[in-house]
Amino acid sequence: MEKVAKGLGVPFFSYDIDLPDQEAKADELVKKYGDWSEDYLIPQIFVETKDGKIKHVFTGYSESVDSTKRHLNNLINSPLFAR
Amino acid sequence: MSEKDARKVAKDLFSLTPNCYGHCKEKGSFEFKGDSMIVQVCPNRYVSRIVTYGHQVDQNQFRKTLRGLVSGLKTVQSGDIRVASRYAWDLGLKRKNDDLILHLAYWTQSYRRTKDERVDRPALFLCSNSDSFFMQPLNSRNRFCKDCRA
Numbered sequence: 001m002e003k004v005a006k007g008l009g010v011p012f013f014s015y016d017i018d019l020p021d022q023e024a025k026a027d028e029l030v031k032k033y034g035d036w037s038e039d040y041l042i043p044q045i046f047v048e049t050k051d052g053k054i055k056h057v058f059t060g061y062s063e064s065v066d067s068t069k070r071h072l073n074n075l076i077n078s079p080l081f082a083r
Numbered sequence: 084m085s086e087k088d089a090r091k092v093a094k095d096l097f098s099l100t101p102n103c104y105g106h107c108k109e110k111g112s113f114e115f116k117g118d119s120m121i122v123q124v125c126p127n128r129y130v131s132r133i134v135t136y137g138h139q140v141d142q143n144q145f146r147k148t149l150r151g152l153v154s155g156l157k158t159v160q161s162g163d164i165r166v167a168s169r170y171a172w173d174l175g176l177k178r179k180n181d182d183l184i185l186h187l188a189y190w191t192q193s194y195r196r197t198k199d200e201r202v203d204r205p206a207l208f209l210c211s212n213s214d215s216f217f218m219q220p221l222n223s224r225n226r227f228c229k230d231c232r233a
Contacts (some may be wrong), residue, residue, distance in 0.1 A: 037142065038162035041189075059167040062132065062189040063101055063123075071173040078172035 001045060004076055017042060035059045043068075045075070086137060089185040090119075092174065093136045097121050104131040105193030106206070106221065114209070120148075122209055128226045130207045130216070133190045140186045142166060149190055155205050155218035165189050 005012035015026035030036050034044045034056045045058035058075050061067035075081070097113035103125035111125035113134075123132040135145045142164050149159045167187045171178040178184070192207055203220035210217060210228035217228040225232070 035166045035168055037165045039165060041165045041167055056168065057170065058173055059169075062134075062165060062167070062187075062191060063097075063099070067099070071175075074175040075173045078175075080172045 001072075001076075004081055008081065029054070043072075047080075086118075089136060089138050092169070092176070092184050093121065093187075096169070096174065097134070101131070103127075103129060104191065105129075106131065116214055124209050127224065128208045128211055129221075130192055130209050132192070135188045136185050138183075138185060140166065140188045142188055145188045145190070152216045153207065153218050155207065159190065163190055163194070165191075 002012045002014070015022040015029070017023045017026050029046055030040050030044055033046055033054050035041060041060050041062055043058070043060050044056065046054050046056050048054050057080065058072065061071060094115070097115075100110050100112065101123055103109050103111050104123075106129040107125055107127060109125045109127070111123060111131070114122045114124060116122055119135050119137050119140075121132075121134040121136065122130055123134070124130055133149065135148070142161065146159055146161055146164055149156050149164075165188070167189070168183060169185050169187065170182045171184055172182065174184055176184065202222045205218045206221040208217055208219055208223075208226070209215070210231055211226040212231040213228060215228040215230065219225060
């Protein structure tokens with residue numbers, strides 16, 4: 001995703017829920033805009049649009065890491081991230 | 084997006100062959116039960132996951148449903164359930180005005196690490212012969228519920 005953001009020329013932020021100082025920010029984003037549950041699925045991806053709106057666009061697949069990779073690839077190649 | 088469409092998408096999404104999680108790692112399947120439940124089972128009928136889906140999902144109702152399956156699941160908590168939104172763009176679908184396709188709620192057996200690591204701890208299985216869930220020791224090779232064994 002970092003590479004995609006770089007290609008689009010937009011800032012990229014990543015929050016690691018295993019790091020206490022980043023966990024709070026991740027929780028806030030997921031609670032406000034994402035797929036929130038007490039032990040929520042990761043990764044979750046959000047985009048901020050020009051007008052400041054934040055939109056949730058992806059949640060990892062509980063089924064398997066391979067499923068998450070495959071569907072993340074769909075997202076990256078979708079019109080959503082078209083230059 | 085209608086519930087019928089959501090079901091069709093879910094059918095496609097869960098047509099893969101998953102590896103058993105928390106039991107034997109053998110290749111299993113996702114079985115559709117009723118209107119909105121999907122059960123991941125292995126050849127030994129161990130239940131790795133139960134998923135509910137729809138244009139909307141009610142986590143509380145799902146928790147109640149899980150608790151009602153067998154007495155051994157009465158301790159399922161809201162924190163044991165995780166949710167996900169699936170959009171046209173991650174599913175690889177071309178839709179113009181309906182990007183949100185469906186919601187999923189997952190319950191994964193053995194996901195939360197427990198102090199009980201015994202190989203014969205009680206675990207959830209799905210009968211090979213009927214749609215009945217039943218509890219038995221994790222290391223049991225039996226694939227039938229009590230009624231079907233009788």
